[in-house]
Amino acid sequence: MLEKRVIVCLDVKDGRTTKGVKFKENIDIGDPVTMARFYYEEGVDELVFYDITASAEKRGIMIDVVARVAEQIFIPFSVGGGIGSVREMRAVLLAGAEKVSVNSQAVQNPGIIEEGASLFGRQCIVLGMDALTDPEMPSGYRVVIDGGRRKTGLDALEWVLKAEKLGAGEIVLNSIDADGTKNGYECRLTRMISEAVQIPVVASGGAGTPEHLFQVFANASADAALVASMVHFGTYSIRTIKEYLAERGIPVRMDF
Amino acid sequence: MKTCVVDYKAGNLRSVQTALEFLKADFIVTADPDVVAGADKLIFPGVGEARAAMSVLEETGLGKAIQEFHKTGKPLLGICLGSQIILESSEESDTLCLGLIPGKARLFPSTPGFKIPHMGWNQVSPVREHEVMKGVPTNASFYFVHSYYPEPGPDAVLAKSEYMISFPAALAKDNLVAFQFHPEKSGKYGLALLENFLAWKA
Numbered sequence: 332m333l334e335k336r337v338i339v340c341l342d343v344k345d346g347r348t349t350k351g352v353k354f355k356e357n358i359d360i361g362d363p364v365t366m367a368r369f370y371y372e373e374g375v376d377e378l379v380f381y382d383i384t385a386s387a388e389k390r391g392i393m394i395d396v397v398a399r400v401a402e403q404i405f406i407p408f409s410v411g412g413g414i415g416s417v418r419e420m421r422a423v424l425l426a427g428a429e430k431v432s433v434n435s436q437a438v439q440n441p442g443i444i445e446e447g448a449s450l451f452g453r454q455c456i457v458l459g460m461d462a463l464t465d466p467e468m469p470s471g472y473r474v475v476i477d478g479g480r481r482k483t484g485l486d487a488l489e490w491v492l493k494a495e496k497l498g499a500g501e502i503v504l505n506s507i508d509a510d511g512t513k514n515g516y517e518c519r520l521t522r523m524i525s526e527a528v529q530i531p532v533v534a535s536g537g538a539g540t541p542e543h544l545f546q547v548f549a550n551a552s553a554d555a556a557l558v559a560s561m562v563h564f565g566t567y568s569i570r571t572i573k574e575y576l577a578e579r580g581i582p583v584r585m586d587f
Numbered sequence: 588m589k590t591c592v593v594d595y596k597a598g599n600l601r602s603v604q605t606a607l608e609f610l611k612a613d614f615i616v617t618a619d620p621d622v623v624a625g626a627d628k629l630i631f632p633g634v635g636e637a638r639a640a641m642s643v644l645e646e647t648g649l650g651k652a653i654q655e656f657h658k659t660g661k662p663l664l665g666i667c668l669g670s671q672i673i674l675e676s677s678e679e680s681d682t683l684c685l686g687l688i689p690g691k692a693r694l695f696p697s698t699p700g701f702k703i704p705h706m707g708w709n710q711v712s713p714v715r716e717h718e719v720m721k722g723v724p725t726n727a728s729f730y731f732v733h734s735y736y737p738e739p740g741p742d743a744v745l746a747k748s749e750y751m752i753s754f755p756a757a758l759a760k761d762n763l764v765a766f767q768f769h770p771e772k773s774g775k776y777g778l779a780l781l782e783n784f785l786a787w788k789a
Contacts, residue, residue, distance in 0.1 A: 333750055334708045334728060371774070376708055401605050407730060407772050427601050429772065452635050454704060454732045501706070531706050554707065584708045584728040587774050 334582045335548045336376040336555035337572060338533060339562060341366055343412075344383045346392040348563075364399045370562070371404045373569040374587040378404065379432070379503070379557065382412035383478075394426050401427025411459050411503075415440070420447050424455060432503060434459035435476035438483055438490070441497055448498025458499040462487040462520060463507045472520055479507040487520070488527060495528050502528065503557065505535040513539025513561070518551040525552040533557055541567060541575035548581045590614040590785065591626035593653065595643045597633045599667065599769065606771035606778060612785050620652035628785070629656050632771075633668030637692065637735070638680035640668055650685055657687045657763065662789040665765035670737050670758060673765055679735050688760050690739030698751045704734045705750045711757065711768065713746040719764050719783040720746070720757075727776045729756070729768035736767055762789035 341363050342349045348363045367378055380400070382393045390413065397410055410423045411432030420431045420443075431451075437444050437458060447456045463482070465473035470488035475481060491502055504524055506517035516534045525532040531554035534547045538558045547553040561567050573583045592607070594600055594616045607614050607630075614630075617623060631653060633640060644650030657663055665673045671692035672684040678694050695703055708728040713720050736754040745764065746757035758765040764784065770777035 332710065333705065334710075336707050401602070402609065405606055405609070405772060405778055406774055407769075425601060427605060429602070454634070454706065500704070529702050530704075531702055554702070586724060586727055586776075 332582045334376070334584050335553070335576070336533075337544065337569060337576075337583065338377040338379055338555050338557045339370045339375045339569070340379045340381065340535070340557045340559045342381045342383050342559075343393060343396060345389050346396055349383070363396050364403065366563075367400045367404050367408070370569060371406055374573065374584065375406070375569050376584055377406055377555070378408040380408065380410045380412075380428075382410065384413070394422055397423055397426040397428050409457055411457065415443065417443070417446050417450055420451065420455075424451055430455050430457045430501070432457035432459045434461065437494065438474060438476050438485065441493065444494055444497040444499050448500070453498045453500040456499050457501045457503055458491070458494040459503045459505065460487065460491060460494075461505045461507050462517075470523065475507055479510070488523060491524050491528060495530055499530060501531045501533065503533040503535050506537060509537030510535075512537050515539065515543040516547040516551065516553070516556065518547055521547055521551040521553050525554070531555065541572045544572060545576055545579055545581060548576065549579070588613065588627050589625075590628040590630065591623055592616045592630045592632065593623055593649060594618040595640065595647060595649050597635065597640070597668065599632050599634045599771065602769070602771045603630065603632045603666065606781055607785075610778060610782055610785065612781075618647065618649065620648040623649060623652035624655040626656060627661055629653070629661070629663045630666070630784075631664065631669040631673070632666045633672065634732075635668055636679060637668065637672055637677040637682040637684065640672060641682050641684060644672075644685070654685055654687065660762045660789060662784065662787050663687075663763045664784050665758075665763070666771070667733065667767060667769055670765035670767045671735055673758075673763065674737055674739060677735060687763060688739055688743055688758070690737060690743065692735045693738050694735050695751055695754075701751045704732055706732045708773075709748045709750060709756075709768070711746045711748050713757070714744055717745055717759050717764070718787050719759070719780055721783050722779050723776050729766070729770065729773040729777060731756075731768045733767060737765065
């Protein structure tokens with residue numbers, strides 16, 4: 332039986348891990364390679380690295396981080412943040428990442444999804460989408476970009492369906508309403524998107540307790556769930572989260 | 588002892604390479620058909636589309652080299668797409684494949700509630716014993732990403748997984764073993780499979 336994935340997200344700035352609350356006031360919580368190794372040994376199913384480095388000249392640092400992670404971590408991982416060309420996609424994949432994720436750049440240039448999928452295979456191309464509740468939109472959610480700061484004219488459901496058609500192989504669905512609140516994932520949004528597409532959907536934003544993961548798996552058809560601060564600060568371990576899920580009948584990988 | 592990894596620009600070449608380096612394996616990556624045909628042990632990775640992969644293998648002469656290598660009876664490992672194009676054909680773009688062993692790669696039947704590709708960790712149950720599976724518990728999980736699955740003759744099925752249907756996840760016949768999942772991305776048990784293959788004398 333296919334297992335539900337628990338994914339740890341690491342925000343990386345200038346080669347160091349940070350976790351932003353509502354994308355503001357980033358605090359340094361360590362070396363991404365050491366942290367990746369720690370979560371790998373704890374039994375995480377996958378890792379996501381978001382490069383939040385602002386300056387272009389420091390982007391090379393991220394490629395070095397990716398290469399060092401790939402040498403030590405034998406589970407899939409993806410890299411996102413600021414990737415806007417197939418040249419940048421290729422650099423990340425060649426350094427050893429399984430997948431690349433595109434977000435704001437894909438909104439501005441949807442062709443990048445199609446181009447990436449045809450060059451590297453659609454399983455490599457992840458669409459990251461930040462969505463915000465908005466009653467004016469047909470689905471009730473609006474796509475926002477640049478870390479939630481800028482509204483677009485796109486409806487969240489329409490954008491996801493378009494991205495799937497263009498060749499996205501997976502969706503990381505981040506609720507800006509829920510992000511950083513620790514009150515749980517946005518289950519309504521996750522279920523709506525997951526039931527509308529054929530590709531896997533990763534729920535993101537709002538996880539604070541293992542119960543939140545249970546809800547999004549049991550009630551919102553998520554294929555995977557992203558966690559960050561609830562594990563980065565030691566509040567929960569990957570094992571305690573997975574034990575909680577397994578006890579409640581959610582299939583998760585326990586033997587690692 | 589020359590272990591060769593076939594380089595035909597497959598997507599997971601780099602991951603296979605880093606896993607082998609981690610295991611301190613003595614190996615080379617090569618795109619030279621003569622080196623492939625003369626290897627002592629061969630690893631044939633793969634990610635992507637069957638027809639595209641087959642045309643690269645045909646144009647470069649690597650396909651023929653892999654067929655020649657297989658006839659020598661030395662150990663051969665296929666990974667992911669490499670577990671499909673060792674068969675006679677694939678339903679993906681109706682592609683004629685290498686035909687090392689009888690069988691066909693099939694598309695998962697479309698089933699409500701199941702997404703395609705089959706992506707993520709899934710349990711693998713061996714149907715018999717084999718040296719490459721040594722030390723790996725029954726029902727250990729491995730990482731999959733695929734829309735097609737290999738269907739060899741029943742004598743070549745080594746392990747099965749469940750996704751909509753029960754399908755062959757690992758194959759073994761004579762000097763050949765193949766995994767539909769990615770051992771190079773499946774944590775310690777994946778590394779154990781690669782290590783077992785490196786030690787295996789077919």
